[in-house]
Amino acid sequence: LKFKNLNSLMGEWFIDFTNPAYEDAGIFAITGATGAGKTTLLDAISLALYGQTPRLGRITKSDNEIMSRQTGECSAELCFSTSAGDFRVVWSQHRARRKAFGELQTPTHTLYDLSHQKEIADQLSVVPKKIESITGLDFDRFTRSMLLAQGKFAAFLQAKPDERSPILEQITGTEIYSQISILVHERRANEKTTYDELTAQLKGIKLLSADELKALDNDLNEAHNQLKTTESQLKHWQVI
Numbered sequence: 001l002k003f004k005n006l007n008s009l010m011g012e013w014f015i016d017f018t019n020p021a022y023e024d025a026g027i028f029a030i031t032g033a034t035g036a037g038k039t040t041l042l043d044a045i046s047l048a049l050y051g052q053t054p055r056l057g058r059i060t061k062s063d064n065e066i067m068s069r070q071t072g073e074c075s076a077e078l079c080f081s082t083s084a085g086d087f088r089v090v091w092s093q094h095r096a097r098r099k100a101f102g103e104l105q106t107p108t109h110t111l112y113d114l115s116h117q118k119e120i121a122d123q124l125s126v127v128p129k130k131i132e133s134i135t136g137l138d139f140d141r142f143t144r145s146m147l148l149a150q151g152k153f154a155a156f157l158q159a160k161p162d163e164r165s166p167i168l169e170q171i172t173g174t175e176i177y178s179q180i181s182i183l184v185h186e187r188r189a190n191e192k193t194t195y196d197e198l199t200a201q202l203k204g205i206k207l208l209s210a211d212e213l214k215a216l217d218n219d220l221n222e223a224h225n226q227l228k229t230t231e232s233q234l235k236h237w238q239v240i
Contacts, residue, residue: 002077003044005068009037013044045146048078048091050128050139051109061106064093072098084134085115089127 001015022028030038043053043066052058056065067074073094080087089111096102109127111120121127132138137145144159165178208216 001041001044001048001079003048003075005071005074006044006047006066006076007037007040007068008035009040010068010071015041044076045078046139046143048076048089049131049135049142051091051107051124052139054143059091059093059107061093061104064104067093070100072100072102079114082134085113087120087134088112088114089131 001017002013003009004012017023030041032038039055043055046053047059047066053066059066064074073092075090075092077088077090080089089109091107091109093107094102094105096105107124108122109124110122111127111130112118113120121130128139135142
């Protein structure tokens with residue numbers, strides 16, 4: 001993560017989350033006094049990806065409250081990896097002639113595919129959509145699941161189950177289990193339908209008692225004997 005002149009963090013800042021100090025620890029905390037810039041780190045990530053932050057919304061030419069006071073430019077850059085590859089996204093904005101009191105200029109937003117060394121998009125309206133396509137998370141889902149600062153964690157926990165499930169699936173990569181569950185449900189429904197049909201057919205079959213079976217057996221023997229008698233008579237008439 002690299003950013004410049006955001007909120008109280010003036011100047012250029014760089015955090016390498018692949019540094020062993022972070023990776024070996026497995027978990028780390030962002031701590032500091034109120035106003036030290038803890039949430040600004042999360043703002044920088046959100047700004048780089050979506051051009052907006054949970055606290056301020058979308059940053060535009062007419063509304064930028066995130067640029068540090070008495071500065072003429074700000075930016076946020078993030079390198080990240082997904083199953084689709086490695087990417088770098090850069091958001092920036094400056095004032096006229098990069099002077100502190102210059103008029104705000106239109107922000108720029110660019111997404112690069114590092115795996116293939118090419119630019120993917122460079123339009124403010126397109127980059128966030130590309131990010132959503134790559135990560136599976138739009139801005140709202142991202143802030144509810146990845147940026148759980150300032151009460152957002154409670155909001156995530158209180159979200160409806162049908163809103164939480166897709167988020168958790170996209171974060172953990174467990175969409176396959178949802179698909180398996182759907183297939184299992186469909187298979188169960190089909191098998192139950194077949195079972196119900198067979199059960200209905202069985203209910204229509206009348207089981208015979210021993211006496212009824214004996215009577216049918218006698219009728220069968222009588223019919224067999226009658227058939228033999230008829231065949232014998234047929235042969236007699238054929239000879240004549």
